Amino acid sequence: MLIDFFLHLKANKLPVSIKEFLALLEGLQKHVIEHSLDDFYRLSRAILVKDETHFDKFDRAFGEYFKGVEALPGMDALIPEEWLRQAVKKHLTDAERAKLEKLGWDKLMETFKQRLAEQKERHSGGSKWIGSGGSSPFGHGGTHPEGIRVGGKSENRSAVKVWEKREYRNLDDSVELGTRNIKIALRRLRRFARQGAAEELDLEGTIAGTARNAGWLDLQLRPERHNAVKVLLFLDIGGSMDDHVRVCEELFSACHSEFKHLEYYYFHNCVYEYLWQDNRRRHSERIDTHDVLHKYGNDYKLIFVGDAAMSPYELLQPWGSVEYNNAEPGATWLRRLTGTWPHAIWLNPESEHAWQYRQSTSLIHNLMGGRMFPLTLDGLARGMRLLSK
Amino acid sequence: MRFAGSETYVTTADLTLAVNAAVTLQRPLLIKGEPGTGKTMLAEEVAASLGLPLFQWHIKSTTKAQQGLYEYDAVSRLRDSQLGEAKVADIGSYIVKGVLWQAFECETPSVVLIDEIDKADIEFPNDLLRELDRMEFFVYETRQNVRARHRPAVFITSNNEKELPDAFLRRCFFHYIKFPDKETMTRIVDVHFPGLKPALLREALEVFFELREIPGLKKKPSTSELLDWLKLLLAEDIPPEALRSKDHKTAIPPMHGALLKNEQDVHLFERLIFMARQNR
Numbered sequence: 001m002l003i004d005f006f007l008h009l010k011a012n013k014l015p016v017s018i019k020e021f022l023a024l025l026e027g028l029q030k031h032v033i034e035h036s037l038d039d040f041y042r043l044s045r046a047i048l049v050k051d052e053t054h055f056d057k058f059d060r061a062f063g064e065y066f067k068g069v070e071a072l073p074g075m076d077a078l079i080p081e082e083w084l085r086q087a088v089k090k091h092l093t094d095a096e097r098a099k100l101e102k103l104g105w106d107k108l109m110e111t112f113k114q115r116l117a118e119q120k121e122r123h124s125g126g127s128k129w130i131g132s133g134g135s136s137p138f139g140h141g142g143t144h145p146e147g148i149r150v151g152g153k154s155e156n157r158s159a160v161k162v163w164e165k166r167e168y169r170n171l172d173d174s175v176e177l178g179t180r181n182i183k184i185a186l187r188r189l190r191r192f193a194r195q196g197a198a199e200e201l202d203l204e205g206t207i208a209g210t211a212r213n214a215g216w217l218d219l220q221l222r223p224e225r226h227n228a229v230k231v232l233l234f235l236d237i238g239g240s241m242d243d244h245v246r247v248c249e250e251l252f253s254a255c256h257s258e259f260k261h262l263e264y265y266y267f268h269n270c271v272y273e274y275l276w277q278d279n280r281r282r283h284s285e286r287i288d289t290h291d292v293l294h295k296y297g298n299d300y301k302l303i304f305v306g307d308a309a310m311s312p313y314e315l316l317q318p319w320g321s322v323e324y325n326n327a328e329p330g331a332t333w334l335r336r337l338t339g340t341w342p343h344a345i346w347l348n349p350e351s352e353h354a355w356q357y358r359q360s361t362s363l364i365h366n367l368m369g370g371r372m373f374p375l376t377l378d379g380l381a382r383g384m385r386l387l388s389k
Numbered sequence: 390m391r392f393a394g395s396e397t398y399v400t401t402a403d404l405t406l407a408v409n410a411a412v413t414l415q416r417p418l419l420i421k422g423e424p425g426t427g428k429t430m431l432a433e434e435v436a437a438s439l440g441l442p443l444f445q446w447h448i449k450s451t452t453k454a455q456q457g458l459y460e461y462d463a464v465s466r467l468r469d470s471q472l473g474e475a476k477v478a479d480i481g482s483y484i485v486k487g488v489l490w491q492a493f494e495c496e497t498p499s500v501v502l503i504d505e506i507d508k509a510d511i512e513f514p515n516d517l518l519r520e521l522d523r524m525e526f527f528v529y530e531t532r533q534n535v536r537a538r539h540r541p542a543v544f545i546t547s548n549n550e551k552e553l554p555d556a557f558l559r560r561c562f563f564h565y566i567k568f569p570d571k572e573t574m575t576r577i578v579d580v581h582f583p584g585l586k587p588a589l590l591r592e593a594l595e596v597f598f599e600l601r602e603i604p605g606l607k608k609k610p611s612t613s614e615l616l617d618w619l620k621l622l623l624a625e626d627i628p629p630e631a632l633r634s635k636d637h638k639t640a641i642p643p644m645h646g647a648l649l650k651n652e653q654d655v656h657l658f659e660r661l662i663f664m665a666r667q668n669r
Contacts, residue, residue: 017559023414032410039406046407050558052421052565216471219464 005065009048012061016048023047037066053377230261230299232341234275236306237266261300265292269310270330271337289333293340301387302337302344305375308364309350315363334367344368345383349375398427398434399569399577407564408435417521417543419558422566424548425611432502432544442495444541446488447504454516457487457503458526458535480530489520493537501541507550514557522560569612571598581616582623592632593619596642600649605657610648618647 006021024047033039041062049058205220212218265275265287274286315330338344346364348355352374355361365372371386373379392408394400400408408431411418420428436443446457466483469476476482486494492501506514520526524537545561547553569577571594578590597618601609610618621644622632632642641662642648649655 015555019559023416023562027410027414030413032413033406038402042403042406043410046403046410046418046562046564050419050561050563055565217467219467 005044008065009058009061012057012064014049014054014057014061020048230296230301231263232296232300232302233262233264234271234302234304234306234337235264235266236304237268263296263300267306269306270314271333272326272330273328273333289337293336296341298341300341300343302341303383303387304344304346304368306346306348307350308346308348308355308361308372309358310360312359312363315360315367331363331367334364338368343387344371345387346372347375347380347383348372352379392435392438395434395438397580398430399573399580401567401569401573404431404564404566407562411562412439412542414562415540415542417545417561419545419547419553419561419563420566421547421549421563423568423609423611425613426566426568427612428546428566429502429504432500432504432546435542435544436500439500441497441542442499443502444488444492444495444499445502445504448506448509448513450508450510452509452513454509454513454520455487457489457517458520459487459490459528460485461530484528484530489526490535492541493524493535495538495541498539499541501543503543503545505548506545507547507553511551511554514553518556518560568601574612574615577612578615578619582619585619585623586629588629589622589627589632590619592629593622596632597648600642600645600658603658603661606649606654607651608649608654610650614648614650618644621647 002021002025006016009016024044027033027043027047033043044062045055045058049055200222202220202222205222206218209218209220210216265277267275271289273289275289275292276286278285310330315334318327318329346368348361350358350361355365355372361372371383373383392400392412393405407418410416412435420431422428432445433443435441461480462483462485466477466480489501492499521543524540525535527534574594574597575590578585578594582590593615597610597615600606625644627643641659645658646655649658
């Protein structure tokens with residue numbers, strides 16, 4: 001049964017390994033938990049899932065697999081509490097356990113109802129009737145591998161509620177970003193995280209130190225200098241982006257504390273010959289895009305943030321912009337920008353599935369050479385990985 | 390040996406189970422969670438309640454995995470050789486034992502805390518795989534194999550600044566300390582301030598959770614901030630009524646500096662209050 005559970009998790013794209021699965025079995029063998037689904041849920045989560053971003057996925061997979069095992073509305077009320085009192089626990093050997101008849105779910109329910117009708121008095125320790133401590137599939141504290149738990153002490157909230165509440169939903173890495181998770185992804189950009197903080201010999205310090213030390217050698221070490229990443233951030237603002245402005249601002253505020261060299265510019269829909277740095281004064285303080293192109297070296301990494309939703313004319317035709325008359329089409333400007341800064345990605349707050357249905361989005365996707373990523377933690381991670389190559 | 394919370398530390402059922410599973414199966418337990426939810430405290434409390442010695446290893450960005458095992462102090466050996474000291478011949482006297490070695494040598498079972506492992510270099514966890522798995526390592530300088538007498542219970546905390554390698558994660562158990570709900574929070578406060586007036590506590594918690602709901606805060610106040618704030622409220626002897634004026638949306642709670650640590654957050658908060666007043 002548990003092998004199926006393991007494969008079910010695997011099929012739900014949880015990164016579980018055989019080593020962890022064996023650890024879970026070891027835990028069951030050593031009686032870390034009592035026979036309760038709540039505890040099994042907790043134990044398997046602690047052992048199998050190593051990242052809170054997978055908790056939600058795990059909750060769903062677990063709920064799917066154990067659906068019906070716990071939730072039997074009305075059943076509790078039908079059975080007198082007395083029958084279920086914790087009684088003698090009959091310990092089965094593995095061989096005995098294997099011999100236990102494994103009933104299918106439907107048949108199990110049917111038999112359960114049947115037994116319920118037949119049963120008239122308290123029962124404990126046997127192998128057919130509902131009660132406690134036995135090996136019948138019904139009751140609690142028993143050892144039947146596919147049993148239904150009825151009543152029994154649950155010291156905490158009902159188990160099903162824990163995973164059905166989906167409390168960890170907002171920790172899943174495929175949902176939209178908040179300030180907390182965006183920082184993690186952006187940190188990947190900091191190169192020194194990969195290079196490590198190695199120490200190197202400080203030659204001048206060593207000479208000075210040795211001299212001060214009356215000629216005895218005095219070695220001085222210093223941490224390697226970290227290389228700061230330079231980033232150009234182009235934010236789409238206004239129009240169809242208004243929904244996403246909040247997400248973008250979070251991205252922006254997270255960026256600001258991450259890099260020493262960060263320059264940001266706003267554009268609307270697509271980049272043309274003017275950009276601006278203060279959105280309130282976008283009409284009075286425009287900056288020529290040519291100036292920006294010449295100002296920053298090609299070691300800057302370029303990040304666009306925009307939904308790439310616009311009329312295709314804005315990209316393909318001169319004079320196509322909705323705002324003003326542009327002499328050259330947007331596509332020309334995009335090629336120019338990615339030509340100047342080859343390390344470029346486009347982050348799109350729209351869901352990845354929707355991209356193919358928008359003409360302009362797939363156009364930009366092609367113009368960027370496929371380097372468009374959704375504005376989720378996962379998309380951001382992929383983008384950052386590409387940028388730091 | 391079972392851990393079930395302590396007089397000064399409130400645990401949830403998830404956490405107790407994770408701790409007990411890790412202790413029983415002798416696997417390291419990786420703890421994550423919001424800052425200030427008691428990740429570091431956990432190891433101390435487990436050690437105290439099980440009556441085991443605690444070895445702490447606080448990680449910095451320059452910490453090397455090797456330093457937890459041992460360090461060969463080559464520089465002082467070089468210096469000693471120039472001074473012509475006799476102990477130079479014995480390389481063993483220049484081996485400085487690290488935290489893990491001390492724990493491995495311990496006569497009784499012990500608890501090891503590796504605090505904020507994500508601060509270190511990305512290769513750091515990978516360098517500790519064998520040590521944490523087999524609980525043994527080899528000292529090259531003295532050609533000696535150090536093996537743990539009792540496998541220590543290892544607690545590792547992380548603030549999620551870097552992702553940890555898969556191979557490392559597979560060897561650990563994992564628990565994410567969720568931010569406590571109101572009931573758990575009441576229990577936590579109870580443990581720290583036993584005599585707190587219920588009225589004050591209720592009002593304070595309400596203000597606290599409301600504050601956490603404000604969108605856009607850079608650093609949401611957490612458990613440790615709440616405890617600090619309560620300490621201040623008690624010290625100043627502020628009555629419960631002061632926390633909740635007739636329309637609470639328009640009053641700034643006293644001593645809010647203890648809850649909001651970021652200037653921008655305080656600013657944002659005050660602006661919201663100001664806006665609420667105008668809309669009255």
